[in-house]
Amino acid sequence: MSSIIEGYSYDIFISYRQNDNRYDGWVTEFVDNLNKELEANIKDKISVYFDINPQDGLLETDSVDKSLEDKLKCLIFIPIISQTYCDSRSFAWQQEFCVFNKLAKGDKFGRDIRLSNGNVASRILPIKIHDLDPEDKTLLENEIGGFLRSIEFIYKSSGVNRPLRANEEHPQDNLNKTYYRDQINKVAHAVKEIIAALRKHSQEHEGINIAHSEPVPPKKMRTKLIVGIIILLALSVAGYLFILKIIRTNDPLEKSIAVLPFNNLSNDPEQEYFSDGMVDAILDNLFKVGELKVISRTSTMRYKKSQLSLKEIAHELGVSAILEGSVQKIGDNVRITAQLIDTKTDTHLWSETYNRNLSDIFSIYSEVAQNIARELKVTLSSDEVDQIQSKQLTSNQIAYDYYLKGNDLYSKFYMFEALEMYTKALQEDPSFTDAYAKRARVHLYLWWIRVEGWQIHGLKAQEDIKKGLELDPESFQVKVAQSYYYYQVNRDYDKALKIMNESKTIMPKLADLYELSAYILRRKGDMEEAVSELLKANEMDQFSAKIINELNNTYLLLHQYDKIIDNSKQGLSILPEYKGFVPDIFYAYLYKTGDLETALKESGEKVENVQPLIYLYSKQFEKLIEYISKDTTVITDQQFRYENKQTKLAFIYFLNGNRSLCRIYADSAITDLKKYLNEFPDDDRYYAAIGKCYAFIGNKEDAITCGKKAVELKPIKLDAWQGAVKEQDLMQIYIFTGNYELAMDMMEDLLSIPSNLQKTDLSINPIYDCLRDLPRFQKILATEYKIKYQ
Numbered sequence: 001m002s003s004i005i006e007g008y009s010y011d012i013f014i015s016y017r018q019n020d021n022r023y024d025g026w027v028t029e030f031v032d033n034l035n036k037e038l039e040a041n042i043k044d045k046i047s048v049y050f051d052i053n054p055q056d057g058l059l060e061t062d063s064v065d066k067s068l069e070d071k072l073k074c075l076i077f078i079p080i081i082s083q084t085y086c087d088s089r090s091f092a093w094q095q096e097f098c099v100f101n102k103l104a105k106g107d108k109f110g111r112d113i114r115l116s117n118g119n120v121a122s123r124i125l126p127i128k129i130h131d132l133d134p135e136d137k138t139l140l141e142n143e144i145g146g147f148l149r150s151i152e153f154i155y156k157s158s159g160v161n162r163p164l165r166a167n168e169e170h171p172q173d174n175l176n177k178t179y180y181r182d183q184i185n186k187v188a189h190a191v192k193e194i195i196a197a198l199r200k201h202s203q204e205h206e207g208i209n210i211a212h213s214e215p216v217p218p219k220k221m222r223t224k225l226i227v228g229i230i231i232l233l234a235l236s237v238a239g240y241l242f243i244l245k246i247i248r249t250n251d252p253l254e255k256s257i258a259v260l261p262f263n264n265l266s267n268d269p270e271q272e273y274f275s276d277g278m279v280d281a282i283l284d285n286l287f288k289v290g291e292l293k294v295i296s297r298t299s300t301m302r303y304k305k306s307q308l309s310l311k312e313i314a315h316e317l318g319v320s321a322i323l324e325g326s327v328q329k330i331g332d333n334v335r336i337t338a339q340l341i342d343t344k345t346d347t348h349l350w351s352e353t354y355n356r357n358l359s360d361i362f363s364i365y366s367e368v369a370q371n372i373a374r375e376l377k378v379t380l381s382s383d384e385v386d387q388i389q390s391k392q393l394t395s396n397q398i399a400y401d402y403y404l405k406g407n408d409l410y411s412k413f414y415m416f417e418a419l420e421m422y423t424k425a426l427q428e429d430p431s432f433t434d435a436y437a438k439r440a441r442v443h444l445y446l447w448w449i450r451v452e453g454w455q456i457h458g459l460k461a462q463e464d465i466k467k468g469l470e471l472d473p474e475s476f477q478v479k480v481a482q483s484y485y486y487y488q489v490n491r492d493y494d495k496a497l498k499i500m501n502e503s504k505t506i507m508p509k510l511a512d513l514y515e516l517s518a519y520i521l522r523r524k525g526d527m528e529e530a531v532s533e534l535l536k537a538n539e540m541d542q543f544s545a546k547i548i549n550e551l552n553n554t555y556l557l558l559h560q561y562d563k564i565i566d567n568s569k570q571g572l573s574i575l576p577e578y579k580g581f582v583p584d585i586f587y588a589y590l591y592k593t594g595d596l597e598t599a600l601k602e603s604g605e606k607v608e609n610v611q612p613l614i615y616l617y618s619k620q621f622e623k624l625i626e627y628i629s630k631d632t633t634v635i636t637d638q639q640f641r642y643e644n645k646q647t648k649l650a651f652i653y654f655l656n657g658n659r660s661l662c663r664i665y666a667d668s669a670i671t672d673l674k675k676y677l678n679e680f681p682d683d684d685r686y687y688a689a690i691g692k693c694y695a696f697i698g699n700k701e702d703a704i705t706c707g708k709k710a711v712e713l714k715p716i717k718l719d720a721w722q723g724a725v726k727e728q729d730l731m732q733i734y735i736f737t738g739n740y741e742l743a744m745d746m747m748e749d750l751l752s753i754p755s756n757l758q759k760t761d762l763s764i765n766p767i768y769d770c771l772r773d774l775p776r777f778q779k780i781l782a783t784e785y786k787i788k789y790q
Helices: 026-041 067-071 091-106 134-144 180-211 218-249 269-286 297-303 310-317 358-375 382-388 397-411 415-428 433-448 454-471 476-490 493-506 511-524 527-540 545-557 561-574 581-593 596-603 607-617 621-630 645-656 659-679 684-696 700-713 720-736 740-751 759-764 766-771 775-782
Strands: 010-015 074-081 112-114 120-122 154-157 160-163 256-259 321-330 333-342 347-357
Touching: 010 091, 010 180, 026 180, 067 091, 074 091, 074 180, 091 134, 112 180, 120 180, 256 269, 256 297, 256 310, 269 297, 269 321, 269 358, 269 397, 297 310, 310 321, 321 358, 333 358, 347 358, 358 382, 358 397, 397 415, 397 433, 415 433, 433 454, 433 476, 454 476, 476 493, 476 511, 493 511, 511 527, 511 545, 511 720, 527 545, 545 561, 545 581, 561 581, 581 596, 581 607, 581 759, 596 607, 607 621, 621 645, 645 659, 645 684, 659 684, 684 700, 684 720, 700 720, 720 740, 720 766, 740 766, 740 775, 759 775
Parallel strands: 010 074, 256 321
Antiparallel strands: 112 120, 154 160, 321 333, 333 347
16 A cells, blocks of 8 residues: 555554564554544545564664665654663664654655644654653654654553553543543544645645646747746845845844733732733743743843833843733633734734633633744644643632732742632632642741741641642642652652653743752752753843852852852843842952952952951951841851851850850850750751850860761761751861861861862861961862862
8 A cells, every 4th residue: 555645655654562562452453443543534545554563673683674664655653652662772763763763854845844733743653652761761852853742642540651541441540631532533633634734745846846847949948048047046146135134133032032020900909919920820831832932930020010111121131022911800800911022123923802701711821822832933842732721720710819819929938828828729629739739839948948837847748749649640830849849858859850850841941940950959969960950040030139149059069269250240230239149259259369358359349248257257256246246137158057146156256265255155055956956856957056066165075966966967968068068067066176187087078079168268267277287287278179079
């Protein structure tokens, strides 16, 4: 049987491993059902090549049947992607999948074909019957040069990962909520769309050939040839000028957009959360489009009520299009106006006004995102379309309203108020999956910052995540919350990263995912990868001071001072009102040069902002004591971070040599810290502080015991960043207790790994004055240490 398009042997080639047909004939049954579905949906007879007994192994000495190459001259290649298909040694992979991929790229249609709706589809149409191992997915995506887009026939339940059967005994138990007949229908429709596009392409080319097939007399031929050459030259010049124009006017940001805050046209200013929620929902859909550059909400919120022109905003954000709009909520109805503007030409690409009931709000989000993609000539994959057209979050309007209020409060860090709103949303709709996910995120934040009763928040977060997964095992928001849980509570970084990487395939342009990945990688000890993820996050959310600061923190661990300086100056150029970058520049110059005057001069830092450190390094202890006694803020220097005022003062009096006042403040600090540790004995943060206080009063044994306890609770292998901080605390306790050799052992180790211990700090910080005359310490200061990674 031949193809419906001349020059091809078959319309469809089915590629599979024998393993996947041997057990219950799954592939044979799939082919039979597909043929029936094709007959019901396509008028022409579609030819399908299916070898019931394919070769399943390939040795280096084997000779491949040349006839296979002819059979692979097909319009559509359907691989049955299983747990064994992605095997570079197998016949199916080497001689079918890879060969077709190469052949299709080189034939007249190309591997990827534009459909009638403007989207682009691949002539490789994968059918996935198992969730894949990460290495198999990587092999696939490396071969096709992009994300795997497939139609899934997977039955999933607890501990089960198998092909979906045509007649399932308990279809309602399938966590994927897919039905065999529906999936078969999807395959048939995909085949129909691809074949229609190939046919149209073929007919257009045939039409050109027919137009030039009539013989032309010699004289007329010569005249036509001369005229043709003149026309061709003219077209060439015009084309050249047109191409130059494109090169000059089109830049890499052609498919880029910023969504500005929508105007709240409701009479009630308290409804601002609702209009902001509309923007968040639209952005969530746009973040799913891999081909589109989307500016994050934190970067665009700064333009709320801005007097800048759209062109000026677009220039600052580096985008070619802006979506702006307004929202008016009246009772159960909403009026949303949206308009997409090409900021280069100041023209409207698209606009629409939606007058809908609130129950239809989710379809508006989907329509807006798809219209934006269409106008910006973005090709949406079938997976992206499915994601954008996802089901509504809840059918309960009151619950959704509480949910939006919760999101607004969460973004402003009003965590307890947000917790109340999400709880109210769940009281209205106990099946509201995303509300469970967001409430879990609040609980995790409260657990992380150790509010009073923080341990119960960890348990409640676990309960919310469990409930969310029961309702929807594939929920994006629940998976993100689960990743936070693995990262913060369980410290299972590999599981957290796995979920994050899966989440990126759904929302590849969401900066938050890359930011969280960086935090996890940093705790894991993969500092360079953490930098890479933060740079990606920064590219997507360039106005996030938090991301820029976290880059600086990571560069500091790597002792890359010049990068801190460049990164901070870049931050100041776009966020001049944010003062947090200037101290980073100060610290970078201080640790780079070891000179206070140079650091102050180069950073332009006002003295009061870094005054405590200046007093410490210049040994102006009385002024430092006065400053700490009056100051009600938390000193941000790492050694003071989790220490109360009594501990700080005890530390200064210890350095100052005033042992009586040192003991008074140290005893007071120990009393306070013991109360906390009696209630929460596994809180590592306070053991180092109490250990130092024991050292200050001469209780060396308890001091070292507490320092070691902190290291034991948070070792470097469990937390590369904060584990190194605990090691540094123990190193200082050894110094305060006179164990100098042990201190220098740890010092050399810390200088060889990513840590906050800076070699220049050793030469200027009075903590280390007692070591200065020791030959070993002098050797440490003279040695160049190369950072080794975990």
